[in-house]
Amino acid sequence: MTALSELEWFKSSYSGGSGTECVECAYSADGTLIRDSKRAEGPVVRVRAGAWRAFVGSLARNPAG
Template sequence: MSISAADGSHDPVWFRSSYSNGAGGECVECALTADDTLVRDSKCDTGPVITVSNDAWHAFLGGVLKQGRSAQ
């Protein structure tokens, strides 16, 4: 994982969760590249960006989904 300032050298397509209601609050945006997933604070689109490999992102999401199913 790495954290860097958004440098504007490329223009990824950012998206939010369908659970985001747009009213503010705690939300992140993600963008996909060929090799990585980018994550940033939706309220600070010029701030730092966390970059993780797509494999690591899929493992993270798998863990979140597994945890959510076991909590029901």
């Protein structure tokens, strides 16, 4: 497995950009990793690829606001 520090982490284009972003994500070979952007060394949630696609798809079908 690739070290977490070697992954390309990104924040949502909807993030404020003022340091208040809540989460950032990185793609791995088997899915997506999610972490608190203010605690890069903290815990990471791993989501399998199919579950991530379903999650993102549901957001696209039901946008907030």
